[in-house]
Amino acid sequence: MSKEKSFTDQLWDFFCSxxxxxxxxxVLALTSIIGxxxxxxxxxxxxxxxxxxxxxxxRVLDALQFFDMYHSWWFLSLMGLFAVNLICCSIKxxxxxxxxxxxxxxxxxxxxxxxxxNREEIVTADSLESVxxxxxxxxxxxxxxxxxxxxxxxxxxxxQKGAYSRFGVxxxxxxxxxxxxxxxxxxxxxxxxxxxxxxxxxxxxxxxxVGKEPIPIGFDLRCDDFEVTFYDGGGRPKDFTxxxxxLKDGQEILKKTIEVNDPLSYGxxxxxxxxxxxxxxxTFKFRVRERATGETVEVSAVQGRHVELPGGRSFAVNQxxxxxxxxxxxxxxxxxxxxxxxxxxxxxxxxxxxxxxRRGGDYIFTLLEHQQRYYTGLxxxxxxxxxxxxLGCLLIVLGxxxxxxLSHRRLWVQIQPLDKGVGVKFGGNAHRNQPAFALxxxxxKKELNDxxxx
Amino acid sequence: xxxSLFFNITTIAYFAAMVVFILYLTAKNKTxxxxxxxxxxxxxAANTVAIGLxxxxxxxxxxxxxxxxxxxxxxxxxxxxxxxxxxxxxLKYKQRAVGAFVVPFAxxxxxxxxxxxxxxxxxxxxxxxxxxxxxxxxxxxIGYAAFAMACGVSIMYLIKVGKEEHAAEESPIGGILGxxxxxxxxxxxxxxxIMVGFPMLTLGIITGAAWANYAWGTYWxxxxxxxxxxxxxxxxxAFLHARFTRGWVGRRAAWLSIFGFAATIFCYLGVNLVxxxxxxxxx
Numbered sequence: 001m002s003k004e005k006s007f008t009d010q011l012w013d014f015f016c017s018x019x020x021x022x023x024x025x026x027v028l029a030l031t032s033i034i035g036x037x038x039x040x041x042x043x044x045x046x047x048x049x050x051x052x053x054x055x056x057x058x059r060v061l062d063a064l065q066f067f068d069m070y071h072s073w074w075f076l077s078l079m080g081l082f083a084v085n086l087i088c089c090s091i092k093x094x095x096x097x098x099x100x101x102x103x104x105x106x107x108x109x110x111x112x113x114x115x116x117x118n119r120e121e122i123v124t125a126d127s128l129e130s131v132x133x134x135x136x137x138x139x140x141x142x143x144x145x146x147x148x149x150x151x152x153x154x155x156x157x158x159x160q161k162g163a164y165s166r167f168g169v170x171x172x173x174x175x176x177x178x179x180x181x182x183x184x185x186x187x188x189x190x191x192x193x194x195x196x197x198x199x200x201x202x203x204x205x206x207x208x209x210v211g212k213e214p215i216p217i218g219f220d221l222r223c224d225d226f227e228v229t230f231y232d233g234g235g236r237p238k239d240f241t242x243x244x245x246x247l248k249d250g251q252e253i254l255k256k257t258i259e260v261n262d263p264l265s266y267g268x269x270x271x272x273x274x275x276x277x278x279x280x281x282x283t284f285k286f287r288v289r290e291r292a293t294g295e296t297v298e299v300s301a302v303q304g305r306h307v308e309l310p311g312g313r314s315f316a317v318n319q320x321x322x323x324x325x326x327x328x329x330x331x332x333x334x335x336x337x338x339x340x341x342x343x344x345x346x347x348x349x350x351x352x353x354x355x356x357x358r359r360g361g362d363y364i365f366t367l368l369e370h371q372q373r374y375y376t377g378l379x380x381x382x383x384x385x386x387x388x389x390x391l392g393c394l395l396i397v398l399g400x401x402x403x404x405x406l407s408h409r410r411l412w413v414q415i416q417p418l419d420k421g422v423g424v425k426f427g428g429n430a431h432r433n434q435p436a437f438a439l440x441x442x443x444x445k446k447e448l449n450d451x452x453x454x
Numbered sequence: 455x456x457x458s459l460f461f462n463i464t465t466i467a468y469f470a471a472m473v474v475f476i477l478y479l480t481a482k483n484k485t486x487x488x489x490x491x492x493x494x495x496x497x498x499a500a501n502t503v504a505i506g507l508x509x510x511x512x513x514x515x516x517x518x519x520x521x522x523x524x525x526x527x528x529x530x531x532x533x534x535x536x537x538x539x540x541x542x543x544x545l546k547y548k549q550r551a552v553g554a555f556v557v558p559f560a561x562x563x564x565x566x567x568x569x570x571x572x573x574x575x576x577x578x579x580x581x582x583x584x585x586x587x588x589x590x591x592x593x594x595x596i597g598y599a600a601f602a603m604a605c606g607v608s609i610m611y612l613i614k615v616g617k618e619e620h621a622a623e624e625s626p627i628g629g630i631l632g633x634x635x636x637x638x639x640x641x642x643x644x645x646x647x648i649m650v651g652f653p654m655l656t657l658g659i660i661t662g663a664a665w666a667n668y669a670w671g672t673y674w675x676x677x678x679x680x681x682x683x684x685x686x687x688x689x690x691x692a693f694l695h696a697r698f699t700r701g702w703v704g705r706r707a708a709w710l711s712i713f714g715f716a717a718t719i720f721c722y723l724g725v726n727l728v729x730x731x732x733x734x735x736x737x
Contacts, residue, residue, distance in 0.1 A: 018699050022692045029688035029717075036678040036729055070676045183674070192672065231577050239580055260580035261669045272671045381671030389673060393660045400656060404649045 015088040024082045031078065035069040042067070083180060086173045094170055100408075101163045106149045107156045108412035108427065117434075118441040119427035124452045128155060128415060131422050134451045135413050142444055143411060157413035165406035166431065171399030178392035185385030191215065193380040195271075197223040198279040199373050202247065206269075206380045217269060217380075220247040226276055226374040240273050242376040268382055275377030282320050284331060285369040286348075291362055298368070306336065309363060313338060318345050320370060327351060331367050407432035411444075424452060457511055458573065460504030461530060465568050467497025468533070468561040475554035479630045487550040494544075494557060498537040505534060508575070517577045522591045524576060525726070529567040531591070532722075533560040535599035539650070543603060547643060549635045555606035586665035594658030594683075598718050600651030601690070604644050605715035608708035611640040615705060641704060644711050645697060652690050659683050678729040682721035689714040 005013070014020060038061070039050070047053050047067065065072030105112065113119055124131060132148065132155045139146045139159045146159035193206040193215060202222035205214040224243040231238045239259055246254040246266045256264045263272040281303035289296045290310055301307045306314040315335040324330030328351040335343045348367040349355050356365045411428035426448055430437035474490035508521040521527045540556045543549075567573075578587075614634050634640070662680070667673035674680060693710045696702035702710075 018695055021695050022699065022702065025688045025692035025695070029685045029692070032681050032685050032688070035676060036681045036725070040676065070681075237580060238577065239583075261584040261586075263668065263671070270671055272669065274670075379671050383671070386667060386673065390664070393663070397653065397657060397660065400653045404653060 012088070012092075015084055016092045017085075018089075020081075020085050021089070024078065024085060028078055028082065031069070031075065034066055038066055038069075040068055040070070079180070083177060086177060090170050090173055097166050097170070101166055104147075104158060104160060104163070104410070105412075106147050106158045107151055108158070108414055108425075110425075112412070113414070113425050113427050116427035116429055118429065118438055119425065120445045120448070122424040122426070122449055122452055123418065123421055124424065125421045126452060128417055128422055131155075131415050131424060131452060132157070135415065135424070135426075135448065138444070138448055138451055139411060139413070142447065143409075146411075146413070153417065155415040157415070158410070160408065160410040162406050162408045165402045166408050168399050168401075168403030168406065171395055172403055173399075175392045175395035175399055178395060179389050182385040182388030182390075182392055185388055186383040187385075190381070190383040190385060193382075194274070194378065195221075195380055196277075196375045196377050197221065197242075198375045199223055199226050202245075217267070219253070219267060221245070221271070222247060223376050226376040228276060228374075240276055240376075242273055242378070244271065268384065270381050272379040272381070273376065274379040276374050277377070279373045279375040282317075282370055282372040284317055284320075284367065284371075287366040287368055288315075289364045291364060309335070311362075313363075315363070315365075320372075322372075324349070329367070329370055331370065333365065335361065335363060404432075407437070409437055409440075411441075424448075455507065457504045457507035460500050460507060461564070461568065461573075463500040464497050464504055464530075464533070465561070465564040467493055467500055468537075468557055468564055471497060471553065471557050472561055475551075475557065479551060479554055479633045482633055490553055491541075491544060491550060494537060494541060494553060498534070498541060501530065501534045501537065505531065512575050515575060517575065519578045519583070520588045520591075522587060523578050523582065524572070526567050526571040526573045528591065528595075529563045529571065532595055532598060533563040533567075535595040536560040536563075536602050539596065539599040539603050539647070543643070543647065547639075547646075549639065549643065551633045551635060552603075552607055552610065552643065555610050556603050559602045559606065581669060584665060584669065586661060586668065590658060590661040590665055593654050593661055597651045597654035597658050598722060600647045600654060601686075601711075601715045601718045604647035604651065604711045607640050607643045607647060608711040610634055611637060611644065611708045612705065612712075614640065615708075637704075641707065644708060648690055648693055648711065648714075652687075652694060655683070655687055655690065659687060679721065679725045682717070682725050686714060686717045686721050689717055 042050070044058060044062075047058055047061075048055070053061075061067065065074070069075050126134075135157055136146050136148060139157060144159040144161050146157040149156040149158070191208050191210075193208045195203055195206040197203050200223070202220045204218075204220050205216045207214050222245045224245060226240075226242045228240050229238045241257050241259045243257045244255070244264050245252055246264075254264070254266055258264045258271065258273050260273045263270050265271075284301045284303070285298060286301065287296060287298050288309060293310075295310050297310055299307050299309070301315075301317055303317045303320060306316045308314050313336055315333055318332045318334060320329075320331050322329055324347070327349045330350070331348050332345050333348060334345045337343050346356075346359055346361075348365050350367045350370065353366045407430045409428065409430040411426070414425040416423050426445065428437070428441055471490055471493040474486060474493055478486040478490050505521055508527070512519055512521060512523075522531060536556065536559050540553060540560075544553065614631055615637050617631055618637065635643070659680075662683070663673040666675070666680075689710065693707060693714060696707055696710060
């Protein structure tokens with residue numbers, strides 16, 4: 001065999017190496033900073049203004065894809081390198097680990113005993129069988145029931161604990177790949193969209209963040225009501241809520257009041273409360289009494305549109321204030337004169353229903369109700385990969401916890417007849433947290449000594 | 455009995471603990487070391503009571519929220535987390551001198567919060583009204599605190615290893631450095647602290663992602679705060695792998711731990727104070 005490694009072997013070693021892992025992690029850390037300093041995905045004009053960039057600088061940074069760096073070819077390549085590194089090092093090391101777990105070394109020879117930093121040798125006058133039974137009982141009681149092998153006149157005991165913790169590292173590594181997979185599934189088969197629904201109306205399609213065509217969602221979504229509440233004594237919003245109803249073929253299927261941090265999910269889509277705004281002009285209800293006849297009617301009106309009054313004249317709301325000075329809700333209206341020209345505007349206060357009596361007009365108005373319709377702004381997400389991502393997250397937590405805090409501990413006992421009495425060799429190791437294992441071994445050593453020499 | 459009284463007591467206790475730790479290092483008296491630790495416990499108790507009282511005060515004002523709603527509350531919780539981690543490590547590994555390099559982080563936080571941050575209790579905006587807030591902040595801060603511990607220990611390591619190389623091999627190092635744990639123990643404590651911090655940071659990132667997904671429908675959006683938490687994660691992941699590589703243990707590992715904590719602090723504060731994004735309420 002030649003000492004020189006072939007190019008493919010070198011390449012393989014490179015992709016398996018820990019050095020590559022460390023370098024990739026540090027380069028990922030360093031380059032990730034760029035996108036936190038340069039705001040991502042702005043328009044060219046915004047970059048030029050916000051950062052005082054020249055067009056030349058802009059073009060260079062744009063060519064380097066710094067304005068959408070987390071989706072740039074070079075950043076995704078780094079992530080790809082990271083993934084390849086994870087896969088290669090698992091392929092390289094996993095078979096050995098599987099062998100250690102599945103085919104434990106049941107018989108420790110003297111060479112192996114010499115490698116243990118935790119070991120003990122005892123000579124006792126006891127019989128071979130008695131020593132075997134006492135040692136097996138002690139291991140079974142204090143650690144794990146041993147596997148007993150008799151070979152060449154010697155008796156070998158082996159017991160182990162936490163063998164599966166050896167897989168913790170690989171579970172952690174593959175969980176990262178699973179998260180990548182989930183993200184890719186979401187990118188390919190999912191989308192992010194938004195939709196505004198006016199109170200009382202329904203929609204059956206949503207607008208994607210990328211692309212211009214609306215996406216049909218296969219059911220109707222109606223917003224029955226939207227409400228915004230505020231903390232007392234200040235403008236800090238307390239809650240936004242939308243009453244949503246899912247309809248299929250006109251049938252109500254699901255009803256839910258959503259708020260920020262409590263979305264509605266149906267048919268693979270999730271709707272999140274995101275924004276709101278006024279929809280159309282406010283509507284009103286008035287009681288109108290004709291002074292001459294005493295005839296009283298109740299009329300509804302939309303701001304800006306004329307409404308017929310008894311006696312042939314009409315009126316319209318000019319504007320509305322939810323809180324007019326200290327007087328509460330107020331509407332400014334006018335009544336048309338008989339020839340159709342606008343009369344002088346005057347104000348109605350909802351909290352003072354008799355206020356208009358004193359104006360002395362032909363009609364006496366009382367503002368009974370007012371309503372402003374809102375639209376609710378919803379974010380829409382379809383992400384079939386999200387459960388794969390959560391699976392990866394669960395595994396990364398379990399995997400890293402077991403990789404850090406559990407260890408594979410093994411104990412071997414070799415019992416052999418000597419010229420006088422029986423010789424016992426006792427040794428063991430742990431693949432992690434050696435100090436704790438050393439303490440445990442010392443205790444066990446004492447107990448074994450006591451059991452065999454008493 | 456208000457929370458602010460107890461926050462003052464906490465600040466004073468952490469300051470006192472710092473002074474007593476330095477006294478302990480110079481006087482080399484075990485009793486003084488014990489006193490320093492006891493002062494830490496007292497400060498930690500006051501810190502706990504203060505946070506509890508503040509929680510109660512918010513409820514009394516009609517706000518049903520954990521006291522993790524603004525920068526002031528998060529800093530005093532950070533100080534609490536640092537002490538929690540330090541005291542657990544003190545119980546387990548009994549390396550008293552470490553306190554001199556860890557408690558100052560908690561004191562610095564407290565004094566900054568007390569002097570220049572707005573301590574009024576404000577109601578939570580709708581985006582933050584979620585139980586995820588508590589899980590997310592708790593896991594992140596235990597992680598941050600463990601990294602603070604690792605950073606303090608790494609500074610001790612670098613000081614001690616630098617002196618050891620200059621000193622003649624026969625004469626053991628005296629003075630304050632004589633009270634430091636051995637270089638081997640410091641290196642091990644650094645690793646142990648990061649072993650606690652890393653899974654907690656991972657959980658913190660995951661709970662943050664889960665919350666973002668629940669609130670906005672996107673578990674990851676490369677927001678500066680998210681990205682910086684990932685940067686911190688990358689650095690400590692590199693640290694953990696460096697342990698198994700020749701040439702990366704010791705000094706380089708200590709530096710990596712210090713860089714990691716600097717990135718942590720930037721992630722925690724720098725992003726809010728310097729950059730903008732989803733977490734900008736914290737600033």
